Amino acid sequence: MPFDPSLAWDSLPRMLFGLANTVGITALTLVLGLAMAIPVTLARMSPRRIFRLPAAWFVMFFRGTPALILMYLVYYGLAQLPSIHDGPLWPIFANAFACAVIGLALNHASYLVEILRGGLEAVPAGLVEASAALGISPRQTYQWVRLPLAMRYALKAYQNEVIGFTKGTAVVGVITVVDLTATANEVFERTYDPVTPMLTAAVLYWCLINLMRIGFEFADRRLNRHLAAEEQRRRKPVAASLQPALARWTGLAAPNTERAL
Amino acid sequence: MLISASEAGYFQQLARGAVITMELAVSGYILALIGGAVVGLVTLLPNRAIQAVWRVYASIVMGVPSLLVIFLFYYGGGTLLGGIIDITPFEAGLTALVVVYTVYVAELVRGAMRNVPRGQFEATAALAIRPVGAWLHVIMPQVVRLALPGLVNIWMIVLKDTALVSLAGLNDLVSHAKTAAGATKEPFIFFIAAALFFVVFSAVTLRFSARLEARFGRGLAVAKA
Incomplete structure (x- = not known):
């Protein structure tokens, strides 16, 4: 494979600068996305249609649209609207970096709404009813019973989404933000060596x-530390007895100690 | 906002691009589905070497943005093949999507296989059902049921990822929308149109998948109530 280690080494400082931009965009998107997602989640779970429907449309639109189109839409599309172009927020929408964060945050928030809702709805009704029976106020029930449990239920889905959108930040290059992928592209365009910068960027992404x-x-x-002991107890015997059953039928066997990647 | 005659022409181009987008998404998804099912089954073999290689490979592919993989195949594909063949954007995009999403499908199939209760295997043994019949009629329907929500999810991600191939020069929906936006100075309407295409398709997918899930979960509904 035509990988050029000296070029990789020389371009490393620029690549790391690109990586810093990727990390910055990711961090800002996380915060802004969460800030958007909380009110939308509450609206989405509201018993009133007037709140619920717009929240559902928000989720449907921003979840269904590729991040690439959202970049174009926020950066090029909104600039066309007079209310944005002549409005007080124009300095924000004229900035590519800010537009990248806004576009990604809208996308991230719409996924987050469904994750938060899933977590909150997975809390067993009996627990909430028990708190009410014990005279605990709804606010405290929310704070000390529903939210902590919902966080636990939702963590895995949240992890998948955060890691997914971190990889998705690679599109911000199209609106002139110089992230890691855009840096790799720049190095490629100057040296005509596509393999080295792309693989260097891939290694850095992998580490992140x-x-x-x-x-x-x-x-x-x-x-989930309260589950650790039980998990160990549960995992071993089942996996051990699954193995021969599977193997007998197929020659296939379930590897038992492996964690999902 | 009124649409002029020249803009109507651009919308025809958009429709032609949308066909290419759908071709890429559907062919990429089907190939990833086949590849992922095969790889998922092979990597469940109790062989240490296969396990180790799979873990490293899956970690690499899942740790890298698909846009980077697309660029690598498009710009680097010619070099990697010794410069004999020129790779078209469609081929590069299709290869990249299949390489990436085969891994995701394989992981999903592996997880679903492991989540079929072991009592099911034991029950087929106890009832003396032949292995082929047990797999076809007992195990596989459950694997499909367990994997279905994840497979739908992957389809939505593949559909949205095809938009990225426009950055490797494919004349799909997104690149036509961009051309039209630049030429007419009306970016908002064209990008909204492109966005709505994807939104409508994911809404249709959700409808369809709800019916599929009801179909594959039909044995469960009674037991749960």
Whole structure:
């Protein structure tokens, strides 16, 4: 494979700068996405149609649209509307970096709404009823019973979504934000070597994604530490007895110790 | 906003691009489905070497943006093949999507296989059902049921990822929308039109998948109530 280590080494400082931009966009999108998702989730779960329907449309539109089109729409499309172009927020919408974060955050928020809703709805009704029977106020029930449980239920889905959109930030290059992928493209255009910069960028992305995964696994262990003992007890015997049953039928066997990637 | 005659022409181009987008999404998804099912079954073999290679490979593919994989195949594909063949954007995009989503489908199939209760295997043994029949009529329907929500999810992601192939020069819906936006100075309407295409298709998918899930879950409904 025509991989050029010296070019990879020389371009590393620029690549790391691109990576820093990718991380910055990811972090800002996380915060802004969460800030958007909370009110929309509450509206989505509201018993009143007047709140529920617009929230459902929000989710349907921004979840169904590719991030690439959202980039174009926020950066080029909104500039065409007089209310934006002449409005007080124009300095924000004229900035490519801000537009990238807004576009990605809308996409992220719409996924987050469904994840939060799924987590909150998975809390057994009996627990909420029990708190009410014990005279605990609805607000406290929400804070100390529903939210902590919902966080636990939703963590895995949240992890998948965060890691998914981090990889999705690669599209911000199309509106002139110089992230890691855009840097790799720049190096390619100057050196006519496509393989080296793309593979260097791939290695850096891989490190970032796996660091995030380790962080999430740490959070998972912390939130679910009360389950650790039971998990071990449960996993071993089942996996051990599954193996021969599978193997007998097929020659296939279930690997038992492996965790999902 | 009124649509002029020249804009109507651009919308025809958009429709032609949409056909290419759908071709890419559907062929990429079907190939990834076949590849993922095969790879998922093979990597369940109790062989240490296969397990180790799979874990490394899956980690690499799942840790890298698909846009980067598309660029790698498009710009680097010619070099990697020794410069003999020129790769078209469609081929590069299709290869990249299949390579990436085969891994996701395979992981899903592996998870579904492991989640079929072991009592089902034991029951088929106890009832002396032949292996082929047990797989066709007992195990596989359950694997499909367990994997279905994930497969629908992957279809939606593949559909949206085809938009990225426009960045490798494919004349699909998105690239036509971009051309039209630049030429008419009306970016808003064309990008909204492109967005709505994807939104409508994911809404249709959700409808269809709800029916599929009801169909595959038909044995469960009674037990749950």
